[in-house]
Amino acid sequence: MNFFSFCFGLSNRQDRLAFSILLKCFSIGGLILIVISSCNKKNDTPPPTVPTVTTTALTNITTSSATSGGTIVSDGNAKISQSGIVWSKVNKTPTLTDSVIAGTTSSGSFTINLGGLDFNTVYYLRAFATNIVGTGYGNVVMLNTTNDTTKVRFTYNGQEVVYGIIVSPTTGKKWLDRNLGGKRIATSFDDYQAYGDLFQWGRPADGHQLINWTSSAIGAAINGVTTVIATSDIPGHSNFITPPAATPYDWRNDNNSNRWATVSQGPCPSGWHVPTRSEWGAEVSSAATGGTASIGGITDYITAYNFLKLTASGRRRGYGSSAGQFHRTGISGIYWSSSILTGFYTTASQFQSFDTDVQIDGDDLSVGASVRCIKN
Structure with a gap:
């Protein structure tokens, strides 16, 4: 193995340890000098994006309440600052400018109980999660408070x-x-x-x-x-x-x-x-x-x-x-x-x-x- 093959082989093995070894080989008067230096490995983590969220199907529907929630599928490589449900009677794609029930769940699933709703009214709602980049929203679900049969x-x-x-x-x-x-x-x-x-x-x-x-x-x-x-x-x-x-x-x-x-x-x-x-x-x-x-x-x-x-x-x-x-x-x-x-x-x-x-x-x-x- 020549010196340059040795140098590159060593570098590849050390790369698995999150840094690289750069070998510089010199021959001076028959003597072989090996200069070793290190540098940080290139960061392969993608830049942060808005979170990915899904909305939980509605349950426990009455004339004045329902249960919903969501699942944070991805935090977007940044810390979640808040999550919850947004809802509206008129906006079919509600956002944080509409009614909000917020919490601090940062990963996985969360449950939201909606109460005090108007009878015989259609609501549009969806889950959300926010990080430093912005807010991601789940799919919109429609709630009709006439669904209680009792x-x-x-x-x-x-x-x-x-x-x-x-x-x-x-x-x-x-x-x-x-x-x-x-x-x-x-x-x-x-x-x-x-x-x-x-x-x-x-x-x-x-x-x-x-x-x-x-x-x-x-x-x-x-x-x-x-x-x-x-x-x-x-x-x-x-x-x-x-x-x-x-x-x-x-x-x-x-x-x-x-x-x-x-x-x-x-x-x-x-x-x-x-x-x-x-x-x-x-x-x-x-x-x-x-x-x-x-x-x-x-x-x-x-x-x-x-x-x-x-x-x-x-x-x-x-x-x-x-x-x-x-x-x-x-x-x-x-x-x-x-x-x-x-x-x-x-x-x-x-x-x-x-x-x-x-x-x-x-x-x-x-x-x-x-x-x-x-x-x-």
């Missing part, structure tokens, strides 16, 4: 409420598990804590309907009464409107049907509506007045409670000398439909349950009655 979350009377869902054993239709305003699902047909509020037909939940129940037979209106008939579908106040004991028998001056008959959602949450006359009829035995259920169906207030947790909340009189007073509370369940009775300009259809029978009947639009919502 609960409905919405705003009623200025407060967020969560109601359950009942599936009718007669029709298979989905109903809210309580009347609007009910504090809980009924434990009996005369459970006053489940009575809820009493609405005038076609009127929004503007406070006129609010009732404070103190027993199965006694309740008190929270707001006052006025005899001034409204000139708009939105009266602009919370008083119960009692017309004189004469036409129009309505809280509205022109008896228009451009209320629940047209906009059947009424005070119900999005995706739900005040039932039509035919939807009530389908829940009632064909042996009863107005019922169309050929098999099964509601036959009295006990079956009304057993099937749909309907209560005997009665009604509130709408006109005359007894206007505003409670009637048949604890004895009958009286529920509005969204349908105007044909040929009766000031009358809307109702479902009414009694101790021995039920019927699909009607009542004047100024009367206060319960509302139970059915799914679209």
Whole structure:
């Protein structure tokens, strides 16, 4: 082996130790001098880049929450300073300028619990991780908060409420598990804590309907009464409107049907509506007045409670000398439909349950009655 082959061979072996040996060989007067010097090995580490991240599939989806997260596939050869989830209702590719839930996970997977979400809303979200170079984002996933099949979350009377869902054993239709305003699902047909509020037909939940129940037979209106008939579908106040004991028998001056008959959602949450006359009829035995259920169906207030947790909340009189007073509370369940009775300009259809029978009947639009919502 000549000197130069020796020098290069030694250098290659030492290269594995992260430095090189440079041999310089000289021959002076027959003497061989070997000069050894060293230098740092060339750095083969690539420059840092933004991190690589994936977004975890959504789990535990409800009407107000979900679980997500992400996995940091690569830190980009630089320390991760923060990671987490970004989300938005409007931006389909959310970034750090949108809503952020951040943490300090620097490698591997992380989990984020999202809470306080709006009901019936689409969200766009994705994982992120940030290092000195910048921020890398995962794939976008879409969250729809209507996916919970057991609960409905919405705003009623200025407060967020969560109601359950009942599936009718007669029709298979989905109903809210309580009347609007009910504090809980009924434990009996005369459970006053489940009575809820009493609405005038076609009127929004503007406070006129609010009732404070103190027993199965006694309740008190929270707001006052006025005899001034409204000139708009939105009266602009919370008083119960009692017309004189004469036409129009309505809280509205022109008896228009451009209320629940047209906009059947009424005070119900999005995706739900005040039932039509035919939807009530389908829940009632064909042996009863107005019922169309050929098999099964509601036959009295006990079956009304057993099937749909309907209560005997009665009604509130709408006109005359007894206007505003409670009637048949604890004895009958009286529920509005969204349908105007044909040929009766000031009358809307109702479902009414009694101790021995039920019927699909009607009542004047100024009367206060319960509302139970059915799914679209």
